[in-house]
Amino acid sequence: MKKRFALCAIIIALLSLVSVASAGAPIRVVTSVAVMANLIEEIGGDQVIVNYLVTGNQCSLHYEPTTRDMITVMWADMWLGVGAGLDRWIDNIIKATGNNNITLVDASKNITLMEDVDPHIWLDPNIAIQMAENIAAALSQAKPSKAEYFQQNLDGFVLEVTNVCSKYESLFAELDDKNVVSCSGTFSYLFPAFDFNEVFVIQPIHGQEASPRAIVQAMEIIKDQNIKAIVGDAELPYAANVIAQDTNIMPLLLRSGEGNLDNLDNYIGLLEYNLRQIANIYVD
Template identity: 25%
Template sequence: MIRKLSLLSALPLIASLYGSTALAGEPVKVVASFTVLADVVAQVGGDHVEVSSLVGPNGDPHEFEPSPSDAKALKAAKVTFISGEGLEGWMERLISASGYEGKPVVVSDGITLRSMEEDGETVTDPHVWNSPVNVKVWVDNIAAALAKADPDDAADFAANAKAYKDKLDTLDAYAHEKFDAVPEASRKILTSHDAFGYLGREYGVTFLSPLGLSTETEASAADVAQLIEQIKTEHVKTYFLENSNDPRLVEQIAGATGAQSGGELYVESLSEKDGPAPTYEQMFRYNVDQLSAAMAKSS
């Protein structure tokens, strides 16, 4: 009788073939949970790090399924970064299965988090990166962890971190310029799931969505009906799809409300290199441009 093994149960055997010791002078092997975080780590680490992302471009970090190659990358990493706050629900299983002996660095530690009620429970919003103010906290945590792993290059990590935080300040100012020009009553957008709460908090934008904080949740018929009524009452005129999520539900709601498509946003994942959002900076600017243009048009 042939016994079939699940992917995660097979990972320890695969991972055991690979070591995690880096040679002196080589870049530090680093793993990040998803592309947005991987890009920020690369900005801070510079030439001193070799960064790989477990979730690829246009991937959904909520519903990610690890592969043997992910176990290999994790096993070989000297430092692993996650955003935390429930985003990477699969990471603990992957660590256990791969034999990785380190402890992931939670880069969102220190951020003032937002929470909401979902199915009678209070849950934390993990989508902190949709505010560049929060990403500055990421940068400090990343620089500290890299300096600990590679003390010889700590000064470079600190310099890179400072330079990148200046860019994040520029992004913050850019977003304020764009959104502040739109009347507050017109700053309302329909999206697939509740992933823009931190952007909304920072810039006074209201986001409505049929799904909660995770794409793994399901909207009930009553929830959808209530949202449709709210969209009509508040005169929300534009909806956006998300690059990593199923568009069908939000399209259905848009059809029932008369909301018009504003295009696609990059919420939890960067695009491919030849797409409009291959870095965090480009992703944030792209989203701000798309959102502010749609709001200005409907105001």
């Protein structure tokens, strides 16, 4: 990382004469993960240009910046991070780029979070709405003349999220069995939002190594409590598939939206996809 920081310093010196964006230009926003970029685009519309740093199957908690990432941060007007400890590395990156004019915004500000839980907080749609509200406030402060536009986009987003949630809440309301076992804590914010009970998590924090003892314990719980599904990440399905096969249950493979959204298009698509996968197994 030190070599990248040094290279970035050279690039800053070479490009220091390039003029900054004019007041009427879109706000250049950089964030950590794909789904956060989409939330910003949903609210900011044509008033923002958004880039995100963590791509593919990278773990956001252990992210290392590329030279391209450093340049992206260097020219950004605003950093709009997830917060909750997910992207705390940004402070060192901004310091290395020398971008003293960047506005720093934590989208988890004033949101009540769970302690010692994996920070994929946007998977709770109620929190996603609060994050969108914080995004709208930050963009409105940066561009007061567009505050009404941002509010209209926020209202539309909230309506879409509410409609999707209402649809699945009615499906889940009559379920007697809402117990799940998870391979990792990635989805620990999703299940409580719909009154599901995550009775055991093999790997509570994404990126930690799962112990053999925890895997055995999970399999025992699955058999003893007749758990219907083992939850895993659709991007990294191996563990869930193996446990499902060994315990004769279904793998419930969900998407986090961290590294990419692929064919899901946006946050609404991500939310709908995950809830549909849950319904496919738990709703008869």
